[in-house]
Amino acid sequence: MPLSATPQSLDQASLREWLGEQSAQLGFDGLRITDTYLGSASDRLKEWLSQGRHGHMEYMQRHADLRSNPELLVPGTVRVICVSMNYLPPEIDFDAEWARLEDATQGVVSMYARGRDYHKVLRNRLQEFAKAIEERIGSFGYRVFTDSAPLMEVELARKAGLGWRGKHTLLLNRESGSTFFLGEILIDVPLPIDQEQDEHCGTCTSCIDICPTKAITAPYQLDARRCISYLTIENPEAIPVEFRRAMGNRVYGCDDCQLICPWNKFAKRTLLPDFAERHGLGGATLLELWSWTQSEFEQRHEGSAIRRIGYSKWRRNLAVAMGNALANPQVRGEDKVAIQVALSNALSSADTLVAEHIEWALSARV
Template sequence: MTSSSIPSPVDQANLREWLDGQSRQLGFDSLRITDTHLGSATDRLQEWLEQGRHGRMEYMARHAQLRSDPALLVPGAVRVICVTMNYLSPGINFDDEWQRLANPTQAVVSMYARGRDYHKVMRNRLQEFAQMIEQQIGSFGYRVFTDSAPLMEVELARKAGLGWRGKHTLLLNQHSGSTFFLGEILVDVPLPIDQEEESHCGTCQACIEVCPTQAITAPYQLDARRCISYLTIENPDSIPVEFRRAMGNRVYGCDDCQLICPWNKFAQRSALPDFAERHGLGRASLLQLWSWTENEFNQRHEGSAIRRIGYSRWRRNLAVAMGNALAARGASQVEKDLLRQALLNALPLADTLVAEHIEWALNS
């Protein structure tokens, strides 16, 4: 079968069964197919950008046109093979996560980032999957993606039937909640498409109510400039003072809207060793992470999504969390003395960004 031919009904059924089976063998948990048309989603994206809700993520606006039409990324593309990959390691327990958030001297790193960088894990497997498809059907045009290009991944996954948009704007699935990564293969093969799934959020607003910074300004409306994930990861500048106290001990990302979501009682654990916790990131204290030198940061986060923010932003985030611990009732005086001394020791050699946040922390 060539890329320009249309599979017969028998071929389509056989190919789809084969695709599902091969995707599972490669570690993907679900697969659906959609076309490349994004409809009104492009208008909503443009409105979001015009309101400036993307903050310092200039690339969102710079590549807005490409996001609006996937076929511009892959000329001739007519379908998108969308897959999910669960990332929760077996040891993660949501009750434990809430307890860590309540312990001001502990460092909380977003659950997805405690293992290997998902970009590399998924991209390699998607590329292998595409090559397997090519061996099965012959040469065809394709390109693989996983949060690696201007592509409206969540909207495509929603259209493909992998789930529905929750009120926090993340994709939700009845069988695995929201704790999964998304990947895509754009292809020029006219495969049959899947049906969309209805929303199942109902009247629930738990994610809106739990957000520490009120970043979910209304159902399905997110202001990234207020989001702790944006503030600790994408934001290259000082963290606005009005959000520092609300950050608590979250030093990389924020999972509150996922932890509270009723659908995540169905969150599936990943069997892939790639996503297993590394370097104690699910149990580390603020002082332990603060003690890392820049070389240790780079070595321990090699192959991790966290390394992308760099040592300075890492220390910036930790300094805010340490300041919050100094102001918290839940930390003992001994712990506070150790935190204060660690900040004082670091101040003389700190760069401008980190020094500002250390000074704020010491005055908390």
């Protein structure tokens, strides 16, 4: 949408207060405002891309210039309204999550992906928010985003004061840890901007130390090519053999750096039903997930972020986890036999990508 003339004669103080109240009514847990200047973050992005750390995420390279300047993405933009929305449902318990990671027969899906697709949830509410602003101040130029455009949203949220950048590169704040989604409204209204937060990670390196594949190569440095979230979601090819054992039973994403983070002890739970667990994803076994046909996969993940990876990559990830279960000395007897049979029965009808991972899994021995 082309941006229109900036509304004149706004009562900035009362409008700012109203924005906070309105955003809370729509289910957002934080709101801050910043300008469009990204400073040295643009140079850091270019360096990261030049090192190839984005892997197969070519879209990041294609739109690097747009990421570096929101004004290029939406001409006329002078401010960014940044919001956060907590996603951790009440039923999730971190101790139970660690226990599931230790049970090789379980299929572990990242906590954020067990409910509805956050893109849809946030985008709809952001659009509703923008319309409410328009009703209050009159016509203005805007566009809404949530992880759906070439926008450095974590850096913008950091600048706006929604949190500070953790050493794992995720945004952290005192109230919600890192278990929240981000959304933005790019606007042509010169609202007052908010202050940045101080960093509060101190000397802690828990996220770096816990990473199964050592993807956090240094504080604030992430090599996506090693990250289990990238390997199981963004990576379109075979999972490199060097990382398969480290994946364990993680079949979609990885939460280790968040589970270990001391700030997530304070993570607030959401009461939004959109993010409640669906289809038993918080307690499903590998065999249960493997048993889904393609039509069952598509039906059960309707409206879920998981559906985006497709059935083949889903099976690829599961095959790796099942191979790790077969190699785990704690998996014995009927469980082990059942996994071997399930893999063997699927081999003849599997596509090339999945077949290679099944063969690797079946070769696993204690």
